[in-house]
Amino acid sequence: MATPQEELGIRIEEALRQRFAERTAVAETYGESFASLWRAAAEHALGGKLIRPRLLLEAHRALSASYGGSVDSVAAVNVAADVELLHYAFLLHDDVIDGDLIRRRRPNLIGVLAAGRGDEPGDADLHWARSSAILMGDLLLSTSLLGFARARVSTGTRVRLLDLIEHTIVETVAGEHTDVGLSDGRIAPDLRTILAMSTYKTATYSFSLPLRAAAILAGASPEVEEHLAAIGRHLGLAFQLQDDILCVFGDAALHGKDPYSDLREGKETAIIAYARMTSAWPHIEGRFGSLTLSDDEAAAVREHLRTCGAESYAQSLVTDELAAASAVLRTAEESRSISAEVAATVRSLLARVESRRA
Amino acid sequence: MATPQEELGIRIEEALRQRFAERTAVAETYGESFASLWRAAAEHALGGKLIRPRLLLEAHRALSASYGGSVDSVAAVNVAADVELLHYAFLLHDDVIDGDLIRRRRPNLIGVLAAGRGDEPGDADLHWARSSAILMGDLLLSTSLLGFARARVSTGTRVRLLDLIEHTIVETVAGEHTDVGLSDGRIAPDLRTILAMSTYKTATYSFSLPLRAAAILAGASPEVEEHLAAIGRHLGLAFQLQDDILCVFGDAALHGKDPYSDLREGKETAIIAYARMTSAWPHIEGRFGSLTLSDDEAAAVREHLRTCGAESYAQSLVTDELAAASAVLRTAEESRSISAEVAATVRSLLARVESRRA
Numbered sequence: 083m084a085t086p087q088e089e090l091g092i093r094i095e096e097a098l099r100q101r102f103a104e105r106t107a108v109a110e111t112y113g114e115s116f117a118s119l120w121r122a123a124a125e126h127a128l129g130g131k132l133i134r135p136r137l138l139l140e141a142h143r144a145l146s147a148s149y150g151g152s153v154d155s156v157a158a159v160n161v162a163a164d165v166e167l168l169h170y171a172f173l174l175h176d177d178v179i180d181g182d183l184i185r186r187r188r189p190n191l192i193g194v195l196a197a198g199r200g201d202e203p204g205d206a207d208l209h210w211a212r213s214s215a216i217l218m219g220d221l222l223l224s225t226s227l228l229g230f231a232r233a234r235v236s237t238g239t240r241v242r243l244l245d246l247i248e249h250t251i252v253e254t255v256a257g258e259h260t261d262v263g264l265s266d267g268r269i270a271p272d273l274r275t276i277l278a279m280s281t282y283k284t285a286t287y288s289f290s291l292p293l294r295a296a297a298i299l300a301g302a303s304p305e306v307e308e309h310l311a312a313i314g315r316h317l318g319l320a321f322q323l324q325d326d327i328l329c330v331f332g333d334a335a336l337h338g339k340d341p342y343s344d345l346r347e348g349k350e351t352a353i354i355a356y357a358r359m360t361s362a363w364p365h366i367e368g369r370f371g372s373l374t375l376s377d378d379e380a381a382a383v384r385e386h387l388r389t390c391g392a393e394s395y396a397q398s399l400v401t402d403e404l405a406a407a408s409a410v411l412r413t414a415e416e417s418r419s420i421s422a423e424v425a426a427t428v429r430s431l432l433a434r435v436e437s438r439r440a
Numbered sequence: 441m442a443t444p445q446e447e448l449g450i451r452i453e454e455a456l457r458q459r460f461a462e463r464t465a466v467a468e469t470y471g472e473s474f475a476s477l478w479r480a481a482a483e484h485a486l487g488g489k490l491i492r493p494r495l496l497l498e499a500h501r502a503l504s505a506s507y508g509g510s511v512d513s514v515a516a517v518n519v520a521a522d523v524e525l526l527h528y529a530f531l532l533h534d535d536v537i538d539g540d541l542i543r544r545r546r547p548n549l550i551g552v553l554a555a556g557r558g559d560e561p562g563d564a565d566l567h568w569a570r571s572s573a574i575l576m577g578d579l580l581l582s583t584s585l586l587g588f589a590r591a592r593v594s595t596g597t598r599v600r601l602l603d604l605i606e607h608t609i610v611e612t613v614a615g616e617h618t619d620v621g622l623s624d625g626r627i628a629p630d631l632r633t634i635l636a637m638s639t640y641k642t643a644t645y646s647f648s649l650p651l652r653a654a655a656i657l658a659g660a661s662p663e664v665e666e667h668l669a670a671i672g673r674h675l676g677l678a679f680q681l682q683d684d685i686l687c688v689f690g691d692a693a694l695h696g697k698d699p700y701s702d703l704r705e706g707k708e709t710a711i712i713a714y715a716r717m718t719s720a721w722p723h724i725e726g727r728f729g730s731l732t733l734s735d736d737e738a739a740a741v742r743e744h745l746r747t748c749g750a751e752s753y754a755q756s757l758v759t760d761e762l763a764a765a766s767a768v769l770r771t772a773e774e775s776r777s778i779s780a781e782v783a784a785t786v787r788s789l790l791a792r793v794e795s796r797r798a
Contacts, residue, residue, distance in 0.1 A: 105610075112614035112640065113633075115621050175578065179571045210624040213537045216574060217613050217620075220533065220581060224609045227582060231589035231602055244589055251582045252463075255575050256470035262575075263473050266568040275471075282470065 087136075094135045097163035098128055105225065119195075123218045126191045127170040134169055135162030138292035140427055141310070145300035148421030157235050158299045161243070164229035165292055168247075171222035172254060172287065174215045179262060180347075186338045191215055223251075235299065242298045242307075250291045257282025264350040273355040277319065277399075280326075280352070285318020309414040313428060316407035317435055320400045324438055326351040327396050330384055336440035342380035346373050352399060353392045362390030404436055445494075452493045455521035456486055463583065477553075481576050484549045485528040492527055493520030496650035498785055499668070503658035506779030515593050516657045519601070522587035523650055526605075529580035530612060530645065532573045537620060544696045549573055581609075593657065600656045600665075608649045615640025622708040631713040635677065635757075638684075638710070643676020667772040671786060674765035675793055678758045682796055684709040685754050688742055694798035700738035704731050710757060711750045720748030762794055 084092065102124035109117040142158045174191060176182075183193035196203035196211035203211070230247045233240055260279040263269035293310035326344065330353060334341035344351060348371020357363055365386050369379055387393055411428050414420035420428075442450065460482035467475040500516045532549060534540075541551035554561035554569035561569070588605045591598055618637040621627035651668035684702065688711060692699035702709060706729020715721055723744050727737055745751055769786050772778040778786075 108610060109614070112611070113618065113627075113636075115627055116614045116617050119617065175574055179567075179574060206624040209537075210620060210626055213620040213624075214617065216533055216537060217617050219578070221610065221613055223578060223581060224585060224606065227585045227589070228602060228606055231585070244586060248582065248586055252466060252579065253470070255579055256467070256474045259474050259477065259572065259575050260471065262568060262571040266564045266571075268568050269471075269473055278471075 090136055090139050091132060093159050094132050094139070094162055094166065095128065097159050098166060099124075101163055101167070101225065101229075102127070105221070119214055119218060122191060122194055123170075123174075123222070126194075127167070127222075130166065130170070132166060134288055134292045135166045137289070137431065138162040138165055138296050140431075141293050141296035141424070142300055144421075144424045144427040145296055145302055145306075148423050157233055158296070160229060161233055161295055161299060162292070164226045165287075165295065167222045167226040167229070168250075168287065168291075171219045171226060172258075174219035174222070176258065178212050178215050178219070179258070184340075187340075191218070239298060239301070243295065246291065246294050246298065250287050253282045253286045257284070257286070261350075265348065271350040271355055271358070273352060273359075276350055276352050276355045280322040281315055281319045284322040284325075285315045289318035289321070290314030303419070306414070306419050309410055309419060310428075312410045313407045316403045316410065317432065320403035320407070321435055321438075323352060323396055323400045323403070324435070326353055327393065327400070328440065330387060331393055332440070338440070342375065342377065342384070345370060345380050345383055346375050347371065351396075353387055353396045356395045357387055357390050357392040360390040360392070362386045362392075404432060407432055448494055448497050449490055451517050452490050452497070452520055452524065453486065455517050456524060457482075459521055459525070459583065459587075460485070463579070477572055477576060480549060480552055481528075481532075481580070484552075485525070485580075488524065488528070490524060492646055492650045493524045495647070495789065496520040496523055496654050498789075499651050499654035499782070500658055502779075502782045502785040503654055503660055503664075506781050515591055516654070518587060519591055519653055519657060520650075522584045523645075523653065525580045525584040525587070526608075526645065526649075529577045529584060530616075532577035532580070534616065536570050536573050536577070537616070542698075549576070597656060597659070601653065604649065604652050604656065608645050611640045611644045615642070615644070619708075623706065629708040629713055629716070631710060631717075634708055634710050634713045638680040639673055639677045642680040642683075643673045647676035647679070648672030661777070664772070664777050667768055667777060668786075670768045671765045674761045674768065675790065678761035678765070679793055679796075681710055681754055681758045681761070682793070684711055685751065685758070686798065688745060689751055690798070696798070700733065700735065700742070703728060703738050703741055704733050705729065709754075711745055711754045714753045715745055715748050715750040718748040718750070720744045720750075762790060765790055 102120065106117055106120040106124065109120040139155075139158060139162050142155070142162075146155075173185070177185065177190050177192055183189060183196065189197065192208075192211040192215045194211075195214050196207045227247060230243050231240070233243055235243070257279050260269055260275065261283055264271050264276070264279065269275060290311045291314070293314045294307050297307040297310050326349075328337045329339055329344040329349075330342070340346075354366075354370065357366055366383050369375055369383050375383075407428075411420070411425060411432075415422070415425045460478065464475055464478040464482065467478040497513075497516055497520050500513070500520075504513075531543070535543065535548050535550055541547060541554065547555065550566075550569040550573045552569075553572050554565045585605060588601050589598070591601055593601070615637050618627055618633065619641055622629050622634070622637065627633060648669045649672070651672045652665050655665040655668050684707075686695045687697055687702040688700070698704075712724075712728065715724055724741050727733055727741050733741075765786075769778070769783060769790075773780070773783050
């Protein structure tokens with residue numbers, strides 16, 4: 083028998099599979115090339131861990147139980163699928179912007195499309211693959227937004243859902259825009275900017291969006307929604323900071339990224355922003371952002387980042403953000419705006435982020 | 441006093457200006473860099489000729505008059521603004537895909553953003569500008585879709601509008617995808633594919649979308665909408681074929697594009713597809729798609745395209761498409777599904793396309 087977790091995963095996957103099947107059937111009428119783009123996108127989008135839609139449905143279940151109504155979980159499953167489609171649309175445009183052909187050690191959609199003809203991809207192959215990814219991102223962004231617009235919910239609920247998705251898209255894109263500006267030297271890499279960027283780019287759509295959508299779909303008040311939004315922001319920032327720490331100091335065999343890739347790409351993280359303010363920076367500066375950095379050199383940079391206090395500083399930020407999420411949760415519980423059941427769900431999420439190793 | 445045409449333009453511009461003002465105000469909270477991206481996009485988006493929203497409002501006025509109701513023109517003006525935002529979103533992603541920095545002899549948004557720091561733009565400047573254009577395209581696509589989702593119309597009307605915008609986006613993107621596949625050598629450049637691509641990429645959103653949206657907003661039947669969709673397809677294909685003809689054979693001083701740019705870029709058009717099937721092709725093939733083609737060489741290619749019959753073939757297609765649009769109009773008029781007033785509006789549109797010189 084499927085566990086409740088497995089059952090959630092199955093329902094989300096079914097909804098996603100159906101969405102892609104419908105879109106691919108339409109795409110067939112425009113020729114094989116367009117249909118095969120949809121099939122390739124479906125394969126990649128269905129391979130994810132579904133963290134965001136799972137979070138939405140878990141929170142929705144807890145919230146619905148505490149409001150005692152027989153809430154429509156079909157609408158929640160569909161919106162959860164739309165949240166995953168939005169995530170994948172963002173990933174595609176992110177990969178185009180970053181020039182990435184690999185994600186988690188496997189070719190991403192761009193890598194697959196570029197390699198379609200065997201040999202090392204040439205300029206026209208990369209152009210074809212990246213252009214296709216821009217266009218598929220547009221299609222999935224549209225599909226996600228149309229899903230929100232067509233949700234079978236009351237008018238009031240739909241108005242709230244549309245405001246939420248609009249806010250989410252603007253904030254996420256603002257974060258991505260800042261990230262690009264940092265890497266292209268257009269925006270100064272101070273700590274405050276980097277923490278805001280991490281919150282906007284990751285926390286807003288990966289944590290706040292699923293929690294807020296769950297609240298809206300369960301008919302919770304704007305006050306509950308705001309508490310969950312704040313919890314999502316803190317948890318999401320902690321999660322992103324953990325990512326930054328893991329990429330530099332973590333076990334590459336576990337996290338699956340290229341070890342030191344952030345150092346080679348010159349990614350402006352909170353770790354780097356802290357190190358810039360220390361006397362260790364002159365030892366790091368010349369090597370940071372060099373794509374040809376050897377593993378030994380990268381290990382030396384890592385050692386500097388450790389001894390200058392950047393690692394423990396970033397870890398203290400993670401601790402602070404998790405504590406802040408807990409504090410919001412306690413306040414919400416004490417004011418009875420969040421039920422014990424919802425609080426338990428959020429605590430288990432908190433514990434999952436806290437104990438994260440990859 | 442403003443003419444009805446000027447008045448339409450003013451109302452659309454006001455709606456667009458308001459939309460950008462609202463979004464820019466939100467963007468300010470994410471920092472100067474993001475706000476200035478919105479301001480730059482507004483400046484470019486507001487500089488257009490507003491062909492699509494004007495067409496929507498002219499058709500909406502005629503359709504409303506023939507249905508005799510006091511139809512809400514506020515909703516129509518807003519949807520017209522959303523149609524223009526969709527157009528600009530498509531242009532932005534198109535310019536990223538084509539690597540263009542210029543549109544109608546002036547720097548496009550990418551050109552302006554890349555040149556922001558004075559000198560000849562370097563790799564990081566171009567990356568910043570193109571990434572910004574991808575992100576602004578996402579924002580404007582979302583703004584347009586959300587406008588459709590929030591239109592203050594009846595539920596039935598909104599369902600039809602959402603189906604229309606979904607169909608439009610999928611078909612336009614399918615056309616763009618085919619266009620990229622043609623230029624990257626992934627899709628064979630046969631005439632049928634090129635004509636379908638031109639219809640999907642241009643006619644669907646530039647002609648059929650405004651006409652169909654007008655019909656839906658005026659409460660016209662699906663039958664009327666389908667007639668107008670067909671008229672839009674024929675007119676739009678005629679328009680695109682004229683564009684192709686003008687770029688090769690027209691007066692560059694009038695059409696504003698670089699003369700011969702289509703030949704230098706190797707753009708797969710109906711003209712080229714026809715020429716490929718003639719004995720002139722061996723004289724053209726070696727020069728077609730060469731960015732370093734001199735004006736004299738380009739003029740020689742043009743002469744071959746003329747003598748092999750490609751120019752007159754493309755012109756005959758324009759004539760055929762305009763005749764097909766007229767035929768649909770006559771059928772619709774005879775079956776009384778389209779009123780004399782609507783027919784007059786469509787005829788004046790037909791005449792404008794027919795007499796086009798730039």
